[in-house]
Amino acid sequence: MIPLDVRPLFPRERQMLLELLRSLDPADWKKPTVCPGWSVADVTAHIVNDYLRRISGSRDGHGGAVFADDETLPAYLSRVNGEFVHAMRQCSPRVLTDLLAHLGPELDRVWAGTADLTGPAQLNVSWAGTGTSPAWLDIARDYTEFWVHQQQIRDAASRRGTDDVALMRPVLVTFLHAAPWALRDRIRPAGTAVHFEITGPAGGGWSVVSDGEGWDLTAAQPGNPAAVVRMDQDSFWRLASRGITVEQARGRSELRGDPGLTEAATTLLAVVA
Numbered sequence: 001m002i003p004l005d006v007r008p009l010f011p012r013e014r015q016m017l018l019e020l021l022r023s024l025d026p027a028d029w030k031k032p033t034v035c036p037g038w039s040v041a042d043v044t045a046h047i048v049n050d051y052l053r054r055i056s057g058s059r060d061g062h063g064g065a066v067f068a069d070d071e072t073l074p075a076y077l078s079r080v081n082g083e084f085v086h087a088m089r090q091c092s093p094r095v096l097t098d099l100l101a102h103l104g105p106e107l108d109r110v111w112a113g114t115a116d117l118t119g120p121a122q123l124n125v126s127w128a129g130t131g132t133s134p135a136w137l138d139i140a141r142d143y144t145e146f147w148v149h150q151q152q153i154r155d156a157a158s159r160r161g162t163d164d165v166a167l168m169r170p171v172l173v174t175f176l177h178a179a180p181w182a183l184r185d186r187i188r189p190a191g192t193a194v195h196f197e198i199t200g201p202a203g204g205g206w207s208v209v210s211d212g213e214g215w216d217l218t219a220a221q222p223g224n225p226a227a228v229v230r231m232d233q234d235s236f237w238r239l240a241s242r243g244i245t246v247e248q249a250r251g252r253s254e255l256r257g258d259p260g261l262t263e264a265a266t267t268l269l270a271v272v273a
Helices: 009-023 040-060 073-088 093-112 135-156 165-176 233-240 246-251 259-265
Strands: 193-199 204-210 215-218 227-232 254-257
Touching: 009 093, 009 135, 009 165, 040 073, 040 093, 040 135, 135 165, 165 204, 165 233, 193 233, 193 259, 227 233, 227 259, 233 246, 254 259
Parallel strands: 193 227
Antiparallel strands: 193 204, 204 215, 227 254
């Protein structure tokens, strides 16, 4: 793993979001986003939900909505997120924006109260594997969600994306932690490496290395990787969040080496779906 501390980035990302929302006209709020059935206003309401749910759970120990009988995690999230968004359609764009501005500093205090970033997460990151996640990955997961939702709003409203390197690179690195899980069924000898080359200002090179049983993400550069996935930064985050399909991402990529590894690596998924 590559530990990250993204806590200082939340206020900056949120300020950019608030500036964006305050610049939208009434027609922009009604525009459809890549999220099926959700408008710009709906995605904004969903971010409010994320803030409220995290503050309630992490600060107050509130368990939140319960699972229905035999309900899977994806089905549960789809249901409760949809219920919240539907209810918030009674709220104006200004109210949604004001809620984010009010709740944001409290959420920052929740993150600041995390004393041990290497300790166990309050919420495991299911797309990174079945083991206990470290706290830093749990926090980084939320950061990527807020960043991606802001991009979805920008796309819908035809506004330039926030491709600031300081804000975007942590998203890419966090999403790369989904790669070991994507490769879990591809057993290879210890030392076998899959190298990701992400092009663009926020990009770089990272590798996923086998120990003979599983895989781990590292910033080390392998001398002779068994497979290479080369993809631009925009395509990579959209693949990880399923803003584009696996097939579209492969069409935008340069894949070299072991086809079994490149095929698995490009199924990387860093959201619950």
